[in-house]
Amino acid sequence: MKAAVLRSSRAALRPCTCRHLVGRSYSSTESSPESKVAILGAAGGIGQPLALLMKLNPLISSLSLYDIANTPGVAADVSHINSRAQVAGYAGEEQLGEALDGSDIVIIPAGVPRKPGMTRDDLFKINAGIVKSLCTAIAKYCPNALVNMISNPVNSTVPIAAEVFKKAGTFDERKLFGVTTLDVVRAKTFYAGKVKVPVAEVNVPVVGGHAGITILPLFSQAAPKSSNLSDDDIKALTKRTQDGGTEVVEAKAGKGSATLSMAYAGAVFADACLKGLNGVPDIVECSFVQSSITDLPFFASKVRLGKNGVEEVFGLGPLSDYEQQGLESLKPELKASIEKGVEFANQN
Numbered sequence: 001m002k003a004a005v006l007r008s009s010r011a012a013l014r015p016c017t018c019r020h021l022v023g024r025s026y027s028s029t030e031s032s033p034e035s036k037v038a039i040l041g042a043a044g045g046i047g048q049p050l051a052l053l054m055k056l057n058p059l060i061s062s063l064s065l066y067d068i069a070n071t072p073g074v075a076a077d078v079s080h081i082n083s084r085a086q087v088a089g090y091a092g093e094e095q096l097g098e099a100l101d102g103s104d105i106v107i108i109p110a111g112v113p114r115k116p117g118m119t120r121d122d123l124f125k126i127n128a129g130i131v132k133s134l135c136t137a138i139a140k141y142c143p144n145a146l147v148n149m150i151s152n153p154v155n156s157t158v159p160i161a162a163e164v165f166k167k168a169g170t171f172d173e174r175k176l177f178g179v180t181t182l183d184v185v186r187a188k189t190f191y192a193g194k195v196k197v198p199v200a201e202v203n204v205p206v207v208g209g210h211a212g213i214t215i216l217p218l219f220s221q222a223a224p225k226s227s228n229l230s231d232d233d234i235k236a237l238t239k240r241t242q243d244g245g246t247e248v249v250e251a252k253a254g255k256g257s258a259t260l261s262m263a264y265a266g267a268v269f270a271d272a273c274l275k276g277l278n279g280v281p282d283i284v285e286c287s288f289v290q291s292s293i294t295d296l297p298f299f300a301s302k303v304r305l306g307k308n309g310v311e312e313v314f315g316l317g318p319l320s321d322y323e324q325q326g327l328e329s330l331k332p333e334l335k336a337s338i339e340k341g342v343e344f345a346n347q348n
C-alpha cells in the first residue's frame with residue numbers, strides 16, 4: 001500500500017497561504033515553489049525523524065519516503081501532520097523509480113550503522129553496495145537532483161556516488177554532497193559549553209572528512225572568538241568533536257549510532273540546499289564535496305549553495321599550527337578512503 005503520490009517539478013509554482021516555520025516566508029499573494037525531496041532509508045533510525053523534520057519544512061511540497069520495507073507505515077503516520085508537504089511511501093526496489101521520479105533533493109541515510117568497537121570504514125562492505133545501487137537509480141530517474149549522502153563511510157560513499165554518476169554520464173560536481181553537518185553541530189555545542197556563550201550565536205567551520213582524525217574542527221576560526229581557551233582546551237574540544245560519533249555509539253551500547261542529532265543535522269543541511277535552490281542568497285554550510293582546495297579530490301569545507309547546488313567552494317582560511325598539523329595528518333587516511341570508494345565503484 002502506498003499513500004497518494006504527488007508529482008512535482010521545480011519550475012511549477014502553486015499558491016501557498018501557510019505561515020512558514022523556517023527559511024524565507026511567503027505571503028498569501030506570493031507563490032511558494034514546489035520541491036520534491038526523497039529520503040532513501042526512510043524507515044530507519046535516522047530516516048524516521050528526518051522524515052518528520054522534512055514534513056515540517058515549508059519549502060517542500062512533496063516528500064517521498066523509500067526503504068526496502070516499512071515505509072507505508074512511516075508515510076501514513078507522518079502524512080497526518082498538518083503541514084504543506086504531500087507524503088508518499090514506497091517499499092521495495094520495484095517502487096524505487098517512482099519514489100525518485102522528479103526529485104529535487106535525494107537524502108540517503110540507507111545502510112547499516114556502527115556498533116561499539118567498529119570504525120566507519122567497517123561499514124564499507126555492506127554500505128558501499130547499497131549506495132552504489134541507489135545512485136545507479138538516481139542517475140536513471142532523477143539525474144538532476146542534489147544528493148545529500150549520509151550513509152557511512154561518507155569519505156568513501158561520496159566518491160562511489162561520483163563514479164556511478166560519471167559512468168552514467170550524469171555527474172555534476174555541484175550536486176553531490178557528503179553530509180558533515182553533524183560535525184559542525186557538535187563543534188558548536190561543545191565550544192558553546194566550554195566558552196559559555198549562547199550556542200545560537202556560535203559558528204565553527206569543520207573541514208576534512210567525516211571519520212576520526214579526518215574531522216578537523218577549526219576552533220581558531222570559531223565565532224564568537226574566545227581569548228581564554230588554552231591549547232589543552234582546544235585539543236580536548238577537537239578530540240571530542242572527532243570522537244562525537246563514537247561517544248554516541250558507545251552510549252547506545254549496540255543499538256546503533258547517532259540518529260536524532262543526525263536527523264536534525266540532515267534537516268539543517270537539506271533546508272540549506274532548498275534555500276539555495278530557491279535563490280536565497282548567502283547560504284553557506286560545510287560539506288564534503290569535490291574540491292581543489294587541497295591536493296585531495298574530495299574535501300569538506302565551507303561551500304556556498306545556490307540554484308544549481310555548490311556555487312563556490314571556500315578555501316580553508318588561516319589555520320593555527322595545531323590545525324595545520326591536523327590537516328597534514330588527516331590527508332593519508334582521507335586519500336585512502338577516497339581511493340577505496342573509487343576502486344570499488346569501478347571494479348564491481
Ligand SMILES: NC(=O)C1=CN([C@@H]2O[C@H](COP(=O)(O)OP(=O)(O)OC[C@H]3O[C@@H](n4cnc5c(N)ncnc54)[C@H](O)[C@@H]3O)[C@@H](O)[C@H]2O)C=CC1
Nearest residue numbers: 041043044045046067068109110111112113150151152262
Ligand atoms: N553522515 C553522518 O554524519 C552520519 C551517518 N550515519 C550513517 O547513516 C546510516 C544509517 O544509519 P541509521 O539510520 O542509524 O541506520 P538504521 O539501520 O536504523 O536504518 C537504515 C535504514 O536503511 C535501510 N536500507 C538498507 N538497505 C537499503 C536499500 N538498499 N535501500 C533503501 N534503504 C535501505 C534499512 O532498511 C533501514 O531502515 C549508517 O550508515 C550510519 O553510519 C549515522 C550518523 C551520522
Ligand SMILES: O=C([O-])CC(=O)C(=O)O
Nearest residue numbers: 114182244245246257258
Ligand atoms: O559514528 C557513527 O558511526 C555515525 C556517525 O557518522 C556520526 O555520529 O558522526
